[in-house]
Amino acid sequence: xxxxxxxxxxxxxxxxxxxxxxxxxxxxxxxxxxxxxxxxxxxxxxxxxxxxxxxxxxxxxxxxxxxxxxxxxxxxxxxxxxxxxxxxxxxxxxxxxxxxxxxxxxxxxxxxxxxxxxxxxxxxxxxxxxxxxxxxxxxxx
Amino acid sequence: xxxxxxxxxxxxxxxxxxxxxxxxxxxxxxxxxxxxxxxxxxxxxxxxxxxxxxxxxxxxxxxxxxxxxxxxxxxxxxxxxxxxxxxxxxxxxxxxxxxxxx
Amino acid sequence: xxxxxxxxxxxxxxxxxxxxxxxxxxxxxxxxxxxxxxxxxxxxxxxxxxxxxxxxxxxxxxxxxxxxxxxxxxxxxxxxxxxxxxxxxxxxxxxxxxxxx
Numbered sequence: 001x002x003x004x005x006x007x008x009x010x011x012x013x014x015x016x017x018x019x020x021x022x023x024x025x026x027x028x029x030x031x032x033x034x035x036x037x038x039x040x041x042x043x044x045x046x047x048x049x050x051x052x053x054x055x056x057x058x059x060x061x062x063x064x065x066x067x068x069x070x071x072x073x074x075x076x077x078x079x080x081x082x083x084x085x086x087x088x089x090x091x092x093x094x095x096x097x098x099x100x101x102x103x104x105x106x107x108x109x110x111x112x113x114x115x116x117x118x119x120x121x122x123x124x125x126x127x128x129x130x131x132x133x134x135x136x137x138x139x140x141x
Numbered sequence: 142x143x144x145x146x147x148x149x150x151x152x153x154x155x156x157x158x159x160x161x162x163x164x165x166x167x168x169x170x171x172x173x174x175x176x177x178x179x180x181x182x183x184x185x186x187x188x189x190x191x192x193x194x195x196x197x198x199x200x201x202x203x204x205x206x207x208x209x210x211x212x213x214x215x216x217x218x219x220x221x222x223x224x225x226x227x228x229x230x231x232x233x234x235x236x237x238x239x240x241x242x243x
Numbered sequence: 244x245x246x247x248x249x250x251x252x253x254x255x256x257x258x259x260x261x262x263x264x265x266x267x268x269x270x271x272x273x274x275x276x277x278x279x280x281x282x283x284x285x286x287x288x289x290x291x292x293x294x295x296x297x298x299x300x301x302x303x304x305x306x307x308x309x310x311x312x313x314x315x316x317x318x319x320x321x322x323x324x325x326x327x328x329x330x331x332x333x334x335x336x337x338x339x340x341x342x343x344x
Contacts, residue, residue, distance in 0.1 A: 020293045024163040025322050026268040027337055030307060030315040033344040037307075051158075082158045084190070084225045084232025090158030094224055094235075097164045101181070101220040101239050104166055115315075117303055118165040121296050133164045136300065165268075 023087050023120040030115035030138070037115065037138035040107040046096035048089030048122065048129040052078035057127065088122035089129040097133040108139035161224040169217040182211050184238040191231040204236045212242035265322040273316040273340055280309040281338035288331050302335045310341035 030037075052075050059071035082090055105111065116137040123130040186204040188195060208216070222237040284302035286293060306315060318339040325332045 019291075020296050022265070022296045022299065022322065022333065024266045025299055025320060025335060026163075026165050026266075027270075027303065027306075027318045027320045028167060029270050029318055029339075030303075030310075031344075032307065032311055033314050081229050082227040083192075083230050084160070084227040085162070085234075086160045086225070086227075087162040088160065090160050090227060092158060094159035094161065094226060097161055097222060100164060101166055101218060104168070105218065113168045115303070115307075116166050116168060117299070118163070119296070119299060120161065120163050131161065133161065135164075135166050136303070137168075163266075 019124045021088060021122045021124060023122065026118040028116040031140070034112070034140050036141045038141055039136065039138055042100060042103040042107055042135045043132060044097050044100055045130045045132040046091045046093055048091050048131040050089045050127045052082065054127040087120065088131045089127070091131050100133060100135060104135055104137065107137070110139055110141060112140035114138050114140055158227045159224055160227070161222060164220065164222045166220045181239050181241055184208055184211070185235060187233050187235040189231065189233050200234070201236050204238055208238050208240060212240060214243040216240045217243050260325060260327060262323055262325045265324060268320045270316070270318045273342060275342050276317065276340050278341045279338065280306065280315070280341050281336070282306045282309065283334055283336040285332050285334040288333070290329050291331055293333070298333070299335050302337050306337050306339060313341045313343040315339045315341055
């Protein structure tokens with residue numbers, strides 16, 4: 001009964017879908033004295049996946065005790081193999097935000113930019129998430 | 142034996158995740174000059190951390206000193222990233238700086 | 244049993260309204276600081292479930308409206324979360340200085 005309740009709860013969380021998390025925000029100076037401002041957004045994202053949490057969910061919903069134990073052991077191994085501070089879910093590619101600076105410059109043909117806001121956020125669906133780096137700014141026309 | 146093999150392959154395949162904590166872009170207020178991708182300087186400094194036993198964050202200062210050396214006249218664009226590469230009972234903290242020198 | 248329930252309820256109520264700082268950031272502080280402007284924007288959620296971070300953009304727009312022809316400098320940003328039992332309030336508080344050029 002407890003396992004069924006946990007499965008129902010887990011599934012309902014999945015169905016809700018698309019939960020947003022805000023991790024970091026930095027707002028820069030905004031110069032509105034040099035002309036009209038046109039907003040732009042540069043966004044890069046990468047799939048985040050918490051393998052240890054996924055296997056732990058499997059361990060909780062497993063029907064047999066031995067399968068549950070094995071899965072718990074695997075979850076433990078995965079957790080200690082991916083040790084360290086995490087912001088959101090871990091990703092398998094740490095270069096996804098490499099081109100952000102170049103994209104920000106490309107966004108403004110006038111090459112006059114102000115009001116940059118750097119945001120680190122995530123959209124979660126269960127143990128999977130979209131880890132996002134978003135840069136909002138304004139082109140001075 | 143089968144479990145040992147499974148364990149070994151699990152450890153080998155799983156220890157490669159990362160997490161970007163923050164990525165910040167700052168740009169000088171004046172007009173940015175044209176540039177090619179190759180003109181951007183890139184600095185990366187890291188610190189290996191085993192179970193959290195580290196006693197300084199000097200790698201960040203080293204990255205900043207390196208930036209000052211490579212851009213003695215200052216910068217017109219800068220992107221700072223702080224991320225962690227996860228590992229087995231340890232991790233590596235990294236600072237990445239991309240900048241366009243004046 | 245009733246005593247434990249009352250005790251737990253009192254404890255939960257006393258912890259209600261606790262604030263946690265998520266991030267803080269600053270830009271260069273200007274020499275001219277006569278005209279200070281500030282704004283905040285928040286987003287409420289139940290048990291931490293949110294579907295959007297648009298409240299950050301709202302804070303930026305409100306800040307811009309307070310200095311429509313000048314330069315906004317010395318921006319100081321706080322991102323914090325306040326917990327009220329099962330309900331949470333995420334907030335971005337921004338203060339800056341508006342200098343006419």
